[in-house]
Amino acid sequence: MPQKAVKGQALADFLAQHPSSYEFGGNDVEISMLETRDNYWMMYFDGSSTSISAGVGIVIQSPTHNPWYFSLKLDFDYSNNQAKYEAFVIGLGVLHDLRATRVLVLGDSELVINQLNGTFHFMSCTLAPYHMVASYLAESFDGVTFKHISRVHNTDADELAQITFGA
Known part of the structure; x- marks a missing residue:
């Protein structure tokens, strides 16, 4: 199967798992957190690609400044910009699952x-x-x-993306 078809199916599967951007029905898990209506969650993201591997790094910070770190190796051949978008999409998916309402997204990819x-x-x-x-x-x-x-203000996400190359 061509890689583009596999990537397209992955995007279709993602959209199928998130049918409505305003509905949280189904098997929701309650997570005890502070009210975040007037506070921002923060997300730093980065993606990186070489000729042999690609990875993403994501740092999510709650309004109470508790950080979560994510480092994921990507299974397909990605360009750097595709890897950066993957990091962004994965990070927003995590924030959506955490029921964040307001988000400040920080990244070093100007594009x-x-x-x-x-x-x-x-x-x-x-x-x-x-x-x-x-x-x-x-x-x-x-x-x-x-x-x-x-880039100097996005070092955690960058390092998390880079460590996937050794995995």
């Missing part, structure tokens, strides 16, 4: 952040499905702010 802001238009057909899923997920929150940061 991804500005495409999500609407400042840049995407020209690559390979990034279009990622942009579609990312936009769909972003709409499920009461507020999402995207901010480009320098």
Whole structure:
């Protein structure tokens, strides 16, 4: 099966698992957390790709400043920008499952952040499905702010993406 078909099926499976951006029915798990209506969750993300491997790093910080760290190795051949979008989508999925309502997304990918802001238009057909899923997920929150940061301020997410190469 061609890789594009496999990636397309993965996106379709994801959308099938999240049928409505405003519905939380089904088998929800209650997580005891502080009220987050007036507070922001923060998400740092990064993705990285080499000729032999790809990985993502995500740092999520609750409004009470409790951090969670995620490092995932990707099974397919990804470009750097695809890996960065994967990190973004996975991170928003985690925040959605945590029932975050307002999110500040911080990343060092000027391309991804500005495409999500609407400042840049995407020209690559390979990034279009990622942009579609990312936009769909972003709409499920009461507020999402995207901010480009320098690489030196995104070292935790970058290191988490890099350690997958040794896995």
